[in-house]
Amino acid sequence: MSVLVIGGTGFIGPRLMRRLIERRETVVCMDLNTTPASPYATLPGQATVIRGDVTRFGDVMRAVIEVKPDRLINLAYGLGAGEGNPHQVMRLDVLGMDNCFEAARLGGVKRVVYASSIAVSGQQSHFGDRQVTEDDATYGTSQYAVHKIFNEFQAKKYIKNYAMSITGVRPANVTGPDKVRGSTDHVTLMVDAARGKPVQLPRKGFMRLLIHVEDIAEVFARVLLADTPRHDLYNSGGIPVSLGELADIVREFLPDAQITFEKDGGRDESGNYLVDNSRLCKEFGIEYPPLRTRVLEIINDVRREAGLPLIALR
């Protein structure tokens, strides 16, 4: 089938497109930036990349008319855009997403998938010590979170009013060697240590819910290619870990790593890190590799790229 990936040359997109091509799908990517910068995730040669701006309805509509996709996924977003440019970020996050829904409606695209985020839930303290499900209330207050909450609201409207098939995935804290936007403390910790550089981070007890970029790409591929998913929204879930615990895993592989924290604590101020992803796992057979395995992979990806000796699994 034919798949239109909007915002596909960033962190997650190239890995998703590689998976779609391996499954023999026809992939067209529309992005403002037509060449991914990452040395770790080259675009598969069979993917066609066109330049287009998701905030311009005409660009999205033209892509839908030309590609005639069976599936459309929107990954274009203002990650790590901060709170300083509300108008531009609103256009990208809110208008851009709506443009995708509307163009898909007008173009008769059978299924649409979009990236929401764990950020919609806000702080873990709203939920106590329990896992958050897709049906829980959302408490996110950042501009990013509020935009994602609105995207979910708008998806529900399109589903209700036009009986469209639109599915959201809420990725947790995606990690990988080349992540540069969004939450990056966990990335800095692994990548700098792998390069032999000292790392200092503010809070040792700060919690993250990690999912490797290859794993979230697989989640998106399965949800996107499904004909009739049972739900409109899925938590990716991931592996909860404090930055201090992550540092300990890194030190198992790199005993000389210089990782320090300014302070202990942070757990109580952490964003949502306990998430129930049973909906996704049961329906799509998703299972993540152990965190240690993924940490070692990231360390060795970085070291290979830097020409440093690789670390063996202990």
Ligand SMILES: NC(=O)c1ccc[n+]([C@@H]2O[C@H](COP(=O)([O-])OP(=O)(O)OC[C@H]3O[C@@H](n4cnc5c(N)ncnc54)[C@H](O)[C@@H]3O)[C@@H](O)[C@H]2O)c1
């Ligand atoms: N990476 C994470 O940790 C994480 C966590 C939760 C949710 N998500 C969501 O997953 C999605 C993909 O994340 P990512 O990490 O790959 O992001 P990314 O920033 O690496 O990629 C986004 C892509 O969108 C493109 N883009 C930006 N503005 C555009 C525009 N106006 N028109 C067309 N393309 C435009 C960028 O060039 C980039 O290729 C986003 O919606 C993000 O919010 C990511």
